[in-house]
Amino acid sequence: MKLPRSVLLQVLSRSFLLQASWNYEQMQSLGLIYALNPAFRRYYSGAALLAAYRRHLEYFNTHPYLATTVIGAVLKLEEQTQHGIDPGFTISEFKSALVAPCAAMGDAFFWGAIRPVTAVVALLWAFHGSLWGPVLFIVLFNLPHFWFRVQGLIKGYGGGVRVVSTLQRWHLSDRAIYLKQVLVVLLGLFAAFIGAAATDHVDGGIAWGLCAAPLIFGLCALMRRRGSPLLVILISSLLLLGWFQLY
Amino acid sequence: MFLPALGVTVAVAILCGLDRTAAGQFMICRPIVAAPLTGWLLGEVGIGLQIGAMLELLWLGRLPVGAAIPPDDSQVAVGCTYLAIVSHAQTGLSPQVVAVASLLIGMPFGKAGQLFDRLARLANARLLTMAELALDSGRFDGLDGLHLRGMLHFAAASLATLIVVVGGGMLCLPLFFKYLSGPLVAAAPWVYLLFPLVGIGSLLSGLRVPRAVLLFVGSFIFGLFVLALR
Numbered sequence: 001m002k003l004p005r006s007v008l009l010q011v012l013s014r015s016f017l018l019q020a021s022w023n024y025e026q027m028q029s030l031g032l033i034y035a036l037n038p039a040f041r042r043y044y045s046g047a048a049l050l051a052a053y054r055r056h057l058e059y060f061n062t063h064p065y066l067a068t069t070v071i072g073a074v075l076k077l078e079e080q081t082q083h084g085i086d087p088g089f090t091i092s093e094f095k096s097a098l099v100a101p102c103a104a105m106g107d108a109f110f111w112g113a114i115r116p117v118t119a120v121v122a123l124l125w126a127f128h129g130s131l132w133g134p135v136l137f138i139v140l141f142n143l144p145h146f147w148f149r150v151q152g153l154i155k156g157y158g159g160g161v162r163v164v165s166t167l168q169r170w171h172l173s174d175r176a177i178y179l180k181q182v183l184v185v186l187l188g189l190f191a192a193f194i195g196a197a198a199t200d201h202v203d204g205g206i207a208w209g210l211c212a213a214p215l216i217f218g219l220c221a222l223m224r225r226r227g228s229p230l231l232v233i234l235i236s237s238l239l240l241l242g243w244f245q246l247y
Numbered sequence: 248m249f250l251p252a253l254g255v256t257v258a259v260a261i262l263c264g265l266d267r268t269a270a271g272q273f274m275i276c277r278p279i280v281a282a283p284l285t286g287w288l289l290g291e292v293g294i295g296l297q298i299g300a301m302l303e304l305l306w307l308g309r310l311p312v313g314a315a316i317p318p319d320d321s322q323v324a325v326g327c328t329y330l331a332i333v334s335h336a337q338t339g340l341s342p343q344v345v346a347v348a349s350l351l352i353g354m355p356f357g358k359a360g361q362l363f364d365r366l367a368r369l370a371n372a373r374l375l376t377m378a379e380l381a382l383d384s385g386r387f388d389g390l391d392g393l394h395l396r397g398m399l400h401f402a403a404a405s406l407a408t409l410i411v412v413v414g415g416g417m418l419c420l421p422l423f424f425k426y427l428s429g430p431l432v433a434a435a436p437w438v439y440l441l442f443p444l445v446g447i448g449s450l451l452s453g454l455r456v457p458r459a460v461l462l463f464v465g466s467f468i469f470g471l472f473v474l475a476l477r
């Protein structure tokens with residue numbers, strides 16, 4: 001039984017609540033069942049439905065934006081199993097093989113690359129006092145977010161186990177590295193902007209802004225030695241307050 | 248005036264708390280969005296924008312990977328925006344000064360957010376146990392409801408963090424302004440720039456990309472050169 005578009009839309013909309021009951025024992029397992037439920041109620045009833053729930057109430061943890069890829073493929077496999085097609089492995093085995101790579105790729109791409117890049121772009125506007133900063137951030141971040149959620153479900157449900165090659169074709173790990181290089185460039189520009197802004201408070205030329213670079217490298221080295229940003233801020237601010245109190 | 252404002256702040260805090268993990272993850276919870284949103288709703292969008300801009304990069308490198316819980320910068324952003332707006336109305340100090348003061352006082356209280364988030368996730372484990380028991384007894388109608396109840400736990404955790412940030416800030420800020428308002432006014436522009444500098448250092452420390460130093464120094468000098476020409 002092929003799922004109608006309305007059911008797939010329900011699955012997609014429910015995937016936004018995948019982590020509502022996130023817990024340390026099975027992480028997103030209840031969320032997975034919640035997302036699969038509209039389709040399962042089409043596929044099964046009675047004892048078969050109960051058995052399907054039991055099958056999926058097990059450890060499940062992946063990146064929330066790429067979860068629809070796994071969900072789509074699982075739905076396809078459930079459908080194939082109903083038609084007596086044996087893929088040569090259990091659905092549970094397929095899930096556990098796919099969730100970890102999706103989590104790793106999603107973390108690197110979305111949390112490690114897209115989010116900081118869009119945040120720094122937004123900050124370049126926000127530091128000028130422009131409200132376009134937050135708007136840009138939401139738009140730029142959520143375009144790929146929505147695209148991957150929708151495409152993940154379409155490709156996952158359309159391709160079943162072949163979704164693995166779709167994931168490979170997306171080259172998310174490579175794209176994450178390129179985006180991180182863009183991030184470094186943007187951070188350099190943002191640091192220049194802050195350096196220039198700092199020279200407004202002293203009687204010196206903009207060349208004094210160059211001091212920001214060694215300061216940032218020092219802070220970077222401190223953070224690599226497990227320095228806490230919060231402590232650095234508090235201690236530096238106290239020193240500044242003390243300085244202005246004394247002089 | 249401050250009570251209705253607190254109601255609005257609570258609503259934004261819960262919205263952002265849910266967006267952070269449980270629902271959507273559209274990144275409304277990021278300080279660069281949450282703080283201006285709170286400020287806009289409370290009629291002082293500029294203060295919110297300054298707080299969001301200062302706070303955004305600070306913990307951005309702390310990724311919510313697996314079971315890791317980053318510091319709750321969403322509630323710090325929302326709570327500190329409220330504190331700054333209230334302080335601005337009460338003291339008449341400039342938006343930048345109250346924004347800096349609120350963040351310096353509110354941020355340490357925000358560490359409580361990690362504890363409350365952890366408690367919410369532990370409470371969610373009980374929902375899982377209830378779901379397993381329901382399936383054992385052949386009942387499955389309530390599974391959706393059990394899952395959605397997890398959102399209540401995350402909402403409660405957000406609220407608890409906000410109470411700690413706002414409560415702690417309300418207690419400490421008057422003392423801060425009483426004894427340090429003079430040096431604070433002078434130091435505020437520097438502290439305002441210090442936040443993103445530490446944020447950039449923190450982000451760079453977690454990046455492992457080829458030619459990072461070259462790219463950073465090149466774009467930094469280029470940026471400064473362009474700004475000098477303006």
